[in-house]
Amino acid sequence: MKFTVRIILTITIFLLFIRSNTFAQGCVAIRSTGGICTMDEHPDSTNANGYWLFNSNSRYYKSFRHFVGKQEQFQRITLHNNVINKVYTQDLTLTRVLNNRWSLSVVLPVADNSRSQVNSGTRFSTHSFGIGDIHLAGYVWLFNPAKAKNWNVQAGLGIKFATGNYNYQDYFLNAATGVRTLGAVDQSIQLGDGGTGITAEINAYYNVTHRFGFYGNVYYLASPKDVNGVPRSVNPASATAIATTGDVLSVPDQFLIRFGASLVVNKFDFSLGVRDDCLPVKDLVGGNDGFRRPGYIIAAEPGVTYRIGKSVSLYGYAPIAIIRDRTQSVPDIRATQLTGTFTHGDAAFADYVVNVGITFKF
Template identity: 70%
Template sequence: MKTITRTTLTICLLTLLVQTQTFAQGCVAIRSTGGICVMNEHPDSTETNGKKGYWIYNNNDRYYKSFRHFIGKQEQFQRTALHNNVINKVFTQDNTFTRVFDDRWSVSADLPIADNSRSQLAGTGRFSTHSFGIGDISVTGLYWLFDPKKATKGNIQAGLGLKFATGQYDYQDYFKTASGSRVLAPVDQSIQLGDGGTGVALTVNAYYNFTHTFGLYGNFFYLANPRDVNGTPTSTTTPASATKIAVTSDVESVPDQYLIRFGASLAVHKFNFSLGMRDDCLPVHDLIGGSDGFRRPGYIIAAEPGITYSFKNIALYAYVPIAIIRDRTQSVPDIRQTELTGTYAHGDAAFADYVVNVGISVKF
C-alpha cells in the first residue's frame, strides 16, 4: 500500500503541479498562471496531525532565454547571424498555496513574481529594458470526479478558476533611440507583468496507473480572457503609423492561452522519472470577446523530461521542456494589414530552446 500510495501521489502531484506554471517561451507571451493539484494518497490522508485537511505549499522557479526568431515555422537565421535579434531573459517564481479540504475538494491560490529583461538593437548598440513585480494572481477550485477510495488506479480532476489583473500591464522603462537619447515607454508585451484582463480558467487533470510504479498522466488548461485590448500602446520611440492604428496593432491585446500535456511516469524508490509532450499555445482568436490589438500568437510543441525526489512531506523536482516545433502564427492585425495593403504581412517572435523549472513542494 505504501508503494502504491507514494507512486500515486508522486505521479499526480508532481507531474501535475507544473500544469500551468511552466508556460513557455519568449515573445509569444504565454504567462505563468500558477496552479497545483494533489491526489490524496490514502482515503484518510486528509487527517494531518489530528486535524481535518491539510495544506500544500509549492515554490516553482522558471527561467528561459528566448533569442531564436521565427515567422511561422521558419527560423530567421539571419537575425542571430547579424546580431540584431531580440533576447528575452525571464525568471518567474510561482508561490502556490493549496488547501485540501477532503479527498475530493481543494482550492489553490497562486502568487507569481517576475523579473524580466529584454535586449534589443538601437542604432549601432544594444540596450535593455526590464520589469519586476507581482504578476496576475489566480484562485482555482478543484474536484476529483471519481471517489479516490474506489478509483484507486486512475482518476480525473476538474478545476475552475479566476485569474485577476493584478500584474502591471503598462510597466515602463527607458528605451534608447537611434540618436542615442532615452524615452520612457511601456516595455514590450513579452516582458509585461500581466495582460490586463480578468480571465476564467478551466483545468482538467487525469492519471492512470498500470502498475505500482508505472502510469500515464494528462493535463488540459485553458485561460479565457474576455477583455479585448488593455489600452497599453505598442509604440515606444516613434508614434504609431496610420496602418498600425487601422489594423489595431497600436495597442496591446488581451489574449487567451492554453496548455496540453501528456506522458508517462516511472517510480524508482524515492525518485519519479517522467517523459511527456506538451503544447503551449497563444491562439490567434479568443474563445470569448474580441481578438483585436497586438499579440504574437503561436505555439510550441516540446518534449518534457522530469525528475522528482520525495521524502516525508517534501518533494524536490525539475522539469525541462525542450522545444521541437515553434510556430509564430499570423495574427489578426497581420491578416488585416495583408487585406488593407495587398502585401502579405506576418510578424515574427523570438522563442527559447528550452525552459528550466525547479521547485519544492511541502505538505503540512
C-alpha cells in the same frame, strides 16, 4: 492502488503548476504552464481534516531564436540584431486540501524580466520586476477515490485576477539621437495582461502498476477583455497599425495540453512527456483586436523528482522545444487585406525552459 510518485505529495499540486506559472517560452507571451505534473499518489482518503501544501517553483529561460511561422530566421543571430529575452519567475503556491475530493489554491507569481534589442546598430535593454497576475481556483475529483483506485479525473475552475502591472515602463534608447524615452516595455516581459480571466482545467492519471503510469492535462484561460489600451511601441504607430488595431496590446486567451508517462525508481520519479503551449490567434469569448504574437511550442518534457520522507519533494523539469510556430495574427491578416502585401510578424523563442522547486506538506 496508490501512485508512489510524489512530485508534490498529491496530484492537486500539479494542477497548481498548470495554472500558476507565467510560462512564456519567448516572445509568445504565454502566462500558464503545466510545469510540474506527472504520476502522483491516489487522493488521500484517510485524512478527514485535510492538509496544506506549499510549493516554491523557480523558472528561467532565454529566448533568442526568431521564427516566422515555423521558419527560423537564422540571419537575425548572424547579424546580431536578434531580440534576447531573459525571464525568471518565482511562483509561490498555497493549497488547502479540504478532503479526498475538494481543494482550493492560490498562486502568487513574482517575475524579473529583461529584453535586449538593437536600435540603429546599438544594443540596449529594458526590464520589468514585480508581482504578476494572481490566480485562485477550486478543484474536485470527478470519481470517488474509494472506488476509482487506479485512475481519476480532476476538474478545476478558477479566476485569474489582473494584479500584475500591464503597463510597466522603462527607458528606450534612440541610438541615432542618444535620447532615452520612457515607455511601456514589450508585451513579452509585461508582468500582467490587464484582464480578468476564467480558467478551466482537466487533469487525469492512470496507474498501470505501482511504479508506472500515465498523466494528462488540459488547461484553458479565457480572457473576455479585448485590449488593455497599452501602446504596442514607444514609437508613433503607423497608419496601418492603427487601422488594424495593432497599435495597442491585446488581452489573449491561452491553452496548454500535456501528456506523458512516469516511472518510479526507489525515491526518484523519472518522467517524459509532450506538451503544447499555445497562444491562439482568436479568443473563445470577446474580440480579437490588438497586438499579440500568437503561436505555439511543442516540446519534449523530461523531469525528475526526489522524495524526502512523506512531506518534502524536490524536482527539476526542462521542456525542450521541438516545434516553434509564430502564427499569423489578426492585425497581420488585416494588414495583408488592407495593403495587398502579405504580412506575418515574427517572435523569439527559447530552446528550453528550466523549472526547479520544492514542495512541503503540513
